[in-house]
Structure formats: structure tokens, C-alpha cells
Amino acid sequence: MSNIVPAIRSLLFYLVFYLQTAVLAIVIGLIAIVARRRTRLGWALALYWIHSHILALRLIVGIRTDIAGEENIPDGPCIIASKHMSDWDIFALLPGARRPAFVAKKELMDIPFFGQAAMSFDTIRLDRALGSEAIPRMIEEARAASLVAPASSSSPRAPARRRWPTTTIATALSGCTRD
Numbered sequence: 001m002s003n004i005v006p007a008i009r010s011l012l013f014y015l016v017f018y019l020q021t022a023v024l025a026i027v028i029g030l031i032a033i034v035a036r037r038r039t040r041l042g043w044a045l046a047l048y049w050i051h052s053h054i055l056a057l058r059l060i061v062g063i064r065t066d067i068a069g070e071e072n073i074p075d076g077p078c079i080i081a082s083k084h085m086s087d088w089d090i091f092a093l094l095p096g097a098r099r100p101a102f103v104a105k106k107e108l109m110d111i112p113f114f115g116q117a118a119m120s121f122d123t124i125r126l127d128r129a130l131g132s133e134a135i136p137r138m139i140e141e142a143r144a145a146s147l148v149a150p151a152s153s154s155s156p157r158a159p160a161r162r163r164w165p166t167t168t169i170a171t172a173l174s175g176c177t178r179d
Contacts (some may be wrong), residue, residue: 013060017053024049029113032120042120050094067092103138 028042035042057063073080080093080100094100101122109115109125124141127134 009061013056016056016060020049020052025114025117028117028120029115032116035120039120042117046094046121050091054091065091 024045028045031039031042031045054065057065101124102118103124103126104118106125106127106129109119109123124138126138130137
């Protein structure tokens with residue numbers, strides 16, 4: 001009996017989350033189809049999406065969010081690299097990232113409306129089917145501050161260049177050389 005209330009609260013949150021996400025993806029996707037670029041309205045809706053879900057988590061589920069260290073993010077272009085652990089990553093990182101360009105796997109861009117919405121935010125497609133060519137091709141597309149959430153599927157026994165793609169990306173985008 002004690003597990004019923006948290007289960008209902010969780011179900012209610014996910015209902016709100018998926019319905020609102022679907023509606024906003026359609027709206028932002030339609031804006032993207034017409035405008036073909038990042039717009040203030042699309043960006044405002046994306047920020048609304050983030051903040052409304054943080055509020056819903058607090059009010060419905062009882063989860064409070066405290067994001068610390070935003071003052072350490074530089075004003076200019078930078079790379080924010082995060083090991084992709086869950087759906088929560090975007091909520092934790094986006095508010096402090098200002099107006100980033102995202103790196104996402106290419107398959108996500110095929111989702112109707114979501115793909116158009118994501119592309120309107122200068123999303124850089126990472127085609128993992130290209131293997132070792134994927135990162136150099138992604139680096140060519142990088143034009144702005146990027147939020148990178150590398151897949152957590154690499155093996156500890158994989159060669160270093162495969163285990164740490166974020167290092168390769170950061171090095172290439174910063175103009176530094178790697179030993």
C-alpha cells in the first residue's frame with residue numbers, strides 16, 4: 001500500500017511530461033519547418049519545457065533541484081561534456097548552458113517533429129554508423145558552444161580513442177593538440 005502513492009505521483013509526472021513534450025515538439029517542429037533556423041520563440045518554448053518540468057518534478061513527485069556552479073561557465077563558446085546517464089541530463093545542463101548547439105545521434109533526427117525541433121536548435125548529428133569517421137565529421141559541423149553527452153556504451157577494454165571520444169572532440173574544437 002505504501003508504494004501506491006509514489007507510483008501514482010510518478011505516473012502523473014510522466015503523463016504531464018510526455019503530453020507536454022509531444023505538444024511542444026510539434027509546435028517547435030512546425031516553427032522550425034517554417035523558419036528553418038533557431039528562433040527566439042522556439043528557444044523560449046524549450047526553456048519553458050525545461051523549467052516547467054523541473055517545477056512539475058517538485059510539485060508532483062517532490063524532487064527538488066539545485067544546480068550549482070553555473071558561475072563557472074564562461075560567457076563565450078565552450079564545450080560542456082557530460083556522460084549521458086539518464087533523461088535528467090538535459091534538465092540539469094540546459095539552463096546553465098545558455099544557447100548551446102547539441103550533439104545527438106542521427107537516429108533522433110528521424111523522429112517526426114522532434115527531429116525538426118532538435119535541428120532548429122543547431123543540433124549536430126552524430127552518425128555512429130560511420131565508426132571512426134563519426135567524430136571528425138561531427139567536428140566539421142560544430143559551429144557553436146556544444147553540449148556533448150557521449151554514449152555510455154563503450155567498453156573499458158576499448159582503445160583509448162574509443163573510450164574517451166569527448167577528449168578527442170574537446171581537443172579538436174579547442175584547437176589544441178593531444179599527445
